[in-house]
Amino acid sequence: MIKTDVLIIGAGPTGLFCAHQLGLIGLKCEIVDNLDKAGGQCIELYPDKPIYDIPAVPECTGEELTNNLLKQIKPFDVKFHLNERVETVRKENNNWYVKTNNNNEFTVSSIIIAGGVGSFEPRKFPLKDIEKFENKSLFYSIKDKSIFKDKTISIFGGGDSALDWAIELSQSSKINLIHRRDGFSGAQASVDKVKELEKDGKLNLFTKYQINSIQGENNINSVSIKHDEGEIKEIKSDYVLGFFGLIMQLGPILDWGLNLNKKTIEVDTEKFETNQPGIFAIGDICNYPGKLKLILSGFHEGALAARGCFKYARPDEKLRFEFTTTSKAAQERLGVKK
Template sequence: MITENQHDIVDMLIIGGGPAGMFAAFYAGMRQSSMKIIDSMPQLGGQLAALYPEKNIYDVAGFPAVTAGELVSRLEQQLSLFPVQVHLEEKVQQVVKEEERLFRVVTDKDVHYGRAVIIAGGVGAFEPRQLELPEAKAYAGKGLHYFIKDLQAFSGQDVVICGGGDSAVDWSLMLEPIAKSVTLIHRRDKFRAHEHSVEQLMKSGVRVMTSMDVKALSGDERLEGMTAASRRTGEEVTLPCDSLIVNYGFVSSLGPIAEWGIEVQQGSIRVDTRMETSIPGIFAAGDITTYPGKLKLIAVGFGEAPTAVNNAKVYIDPQARLSPGHSSHMKLK
């Protein structure tokens, strides 16, 4: 991190320090562009670092499996090859286009200037979907969890996981050799997770209960048991439960981004094939974007980041080449 005056104009202001934002900053360095990363979190890595550092990630090329924490660490190592100003715990409130090739980004702490902006804010402001039971709040932090940061904390426990997506299935498989027992409860009869992961789940020792709803939680000072009911018959099953992990996804919103004058579609930023938004000079990459055929995968964000950077480079300097060629032809040192 360099210490020059943060009001100096940089080439690219990158809003968001998750995987897409970190890779965008690295690639900006590859294009010999100056850059800043601005993020509201206390550390780089976005959701990967904040919510599930021990979760395996499977959609990154070259890694059959890599934990979220290790992936963030690798991205930090990659980013260290170039000077980059990192401003953490700053919430971006406004993005103003002062003139062509000059943007002012106002945070709750400071003001930053850049010739182009790349928004890589993940899913925007987010919070987990809560378990809708009147007693749920009483067990928050006392056996009821929405995130996992330490797998070993569940050693020897009876664990119940709710959900049918990749997170629920992956956590079930990762906790099976650690916990005393793992039960996966899903509200539907089909899973949204990747087919290979579901196949592994069905071959594992995880107890799988589909078409079931969580009906009640029990325990004195902390969670001790839970009751689920069949959506078909109404028959109830009571299970011992030291920890209940709820993976119902997130409720997200663009927050202040929705007020910046950028075209938004169903809660995401609309971009073209150059990853440019409706405002020339403002680009976006990662889960926050939308376009026909968009997939919200880390691998996709890693592809969108260089596209955004290369086109931002041309926006800043119309004489610049869109692509410098393959990275194997470039010298990093």
């Protein structure tokens, strides 16, 4: 049995910053995430995509943001349980009992759900036996763009991810962008850029086409695409990328007795506590009047949720508000040397 003050479910930016806020006020926490690395959607889907709205950081990638947040919590020695999913949550006396699918058991005074929009996985191509190509020459997210250099890539999708990666990879690869409709759902500036690249001969654009089949033994050699009117074309491809969005699953959270509203959890705006005392929700998964799904909003929510946990972990103590610039206790926890 693992005993700690708080268990954070979700290792995305919001969960990581919340761990920092818990450490500042002297609370211990551990983090569980169903992905194989910290960073959430930022690192899983957009590691190289620039982010422009982090306070005091004019521009950074999802990977840079994640690495800086991990560096920020290093003094607190936060333990991660990756590739794990919380299955059981129940109240035991004044604590919460939590069990994961790997049979790790926790007893904690509070739980903070920072799980984005729940467990998620990419929508996949509806083709039989396509799994043999996955993570070799077929991908639903990009972790290392260098493997695509000087290759021919067929990208399927019409949203921001498909457009952004088509633009990015066109600098060093031959790109086929295939979308099932004429119109795109991504940002207009990206749509305009893709059409400009097509005009300049740097990208091939196929609209009203869908995937028909994939050819190859161990790796992909070509893809067959089918037009709405029945025409079939075969395109040489070394790699295939599919960007069809994510399938959102709340999973076991549905059974925890929380107030749910369209796959989000209702919280107050004082502590971001749910209807279950001692369970908090922050980030994209929480809902309240005026909610903005921004990383900076999640940071604010995490700071208040951390302080809401204090009364459960230290019921006989009063939490004093202190600034890190002047608080000796906070500076000692951070390892600041004078």
